[in-house]
Amino acid sequence: MRWANMLELRAISKTFGAIVVADAIDLTLASGEALGVIGPNGAGKSTLFNLITGLLRPNSGRIVLDGVDITNLSPEARCRAGIGRSFQIPQPFDHLSVFENLAVAALFGGGLSEADAIQHCGRMLDLTGLEAKANRLAGSLPLLDRKRLELARALATRPRTLLLDEIAGGLTEAECHELVETIRTIHAEGVGIIWIEHVVHALLAVVQRLVVLNFGKVVAQGVPGEVMRSREVETIYMGVPA
């Protein structure tokens, strides 16, 4: 097993024109930690992932991975450094098969030889329940399978830090339970996880710490149970005035 990273965001800010989507965010993911992120629509959660993976550049602030400043690294270099992610809106390689979607991730992000990549992809397809569809074109998959593919492809890069963006939505109770077990298994192997999720009960079954984002700010964080009972969360979700 490769060691999990320690990831730090230091005063990260990002604006789109007049909207502030990240407002001097300080956040640390300890080595091997599972962190949950919740917050209302448009709070800046997905943007945070785009900043961590390098698809977006912050206006100011630093991103540090295992003590190394990666703020200026390209997305592909960050992936090779161990950061894997899923997209909220699935972004499959439509004209490639499901297996090929994983293979490219294992060969490039995962740095595996072809022989090892084949076995690794096979295991990840098995783990995510996609093995039977391995040879279908990704573009022909229904939405739920596309979401599974997002998880499987992120895992194929052999991440040490895994960023998951709303992967439980739309699942049945049984499927959701299976997903929770899968993510627990991955976490138990030492992979650090940041999971953005609206399906809170799934999230709480996995994460050790919870962060609440609103208007690009961390408004609450700590032990999940306590955060869920906090005044900030009540205000956001129940509309109770502060």
Next chain:
Amino acid sequence: MSVESIPIPASREDRSLEVPVWQMRVGTRLSRIAAVIGVVVVLALAALPAIASRNLIQDLIFVLTMLTLAQLWNALAGWGGLVSVGQQAFVGLGAYALFAGIVMLGLDPVVAIPLAGLFAALIAAVLGPLLFRLEGPYFAIGSWVAAEALRLICAQFKSLGGGTGMSISPGELSQMVGLKTVQALLGLRPAAARDVLVYWLALALAVLVTLGIYAFMRSRMGLALAASRDNAAAARSVGVRTARIRHALWIAVAFATGMVGAMVYLQKARISPDAAFSVTDWTAYVIFIVVIGGVRTIEGPMVGVLLLWGLVTYLAQYGSLYLVVLGSLAILIMLFMPKGVWGEVARRRHVQLFPTQRWLARSR
């Protein structure tokens, strides 16, 4: 065997000792049969000048060079997503570099061909970073504008005929490497022997380019290229250096395109900026071939170029009307067979002579 007795350091992840659970395959029985037939066809084509008329050889030079250009454009646009309408730039640069090499440096034409390719590749390497700042349709327009600019620049060289162009006298080409051998071998006069020599060079390049593209698409780099085309952001997020791969492809395609240009104009022995940088001849026809044949397949350009050759041969008598027919046909095929003629055959009959998909299956 005592594999177990070798101590394995606990820290090392060595999966090679485990029995592989999954296996991957690409080829099919049909594709192996096709490979054998392919070898036979190439050998037959190589032997053809022994019996063929000079007219047929000239026609086949057209077919082979257009096939090569179509394979290259298909790699660039179909597999790579770089929809260029400026490939005539590299045909023209290759042609002009060949003429410059022969006229100004006194090089042997056969030696000048790869150098012409290198020159086209060099210009592509410089243009690439500029053009890649543009996306989608803007890239297409940018590539066309770049080609026009290069045409105007070539027209400035008075020693290469300026705007009206120039010819190379047969005398200058009579000492060409290999020409005497071909003359003696087939009992031909210098002009006909030059056609045969160019024909063989064009055949060799068509085979190399086709096989090269096929091998590339089956390789890990080909997989990365396809991923970059389908979704650049996602490809980068799984560790693919999308910019590098596209730039390398762009340069390699320009290199081979430049060599095609050099060969075509070596056979013609006459050059002008308008012809060598013609967007109709070197890009529109090429796109026609790929689109009616079948984009993103190796077979598509082969089918497409034969269709074009047939149309050009039988419609030429109708003058400019034939362009109308060609255009209408392209539109009809795009409407009713969006994957092209070969794409339609492949879809209905599930045949692939050059398969690229990697299939995963359990070993046991």
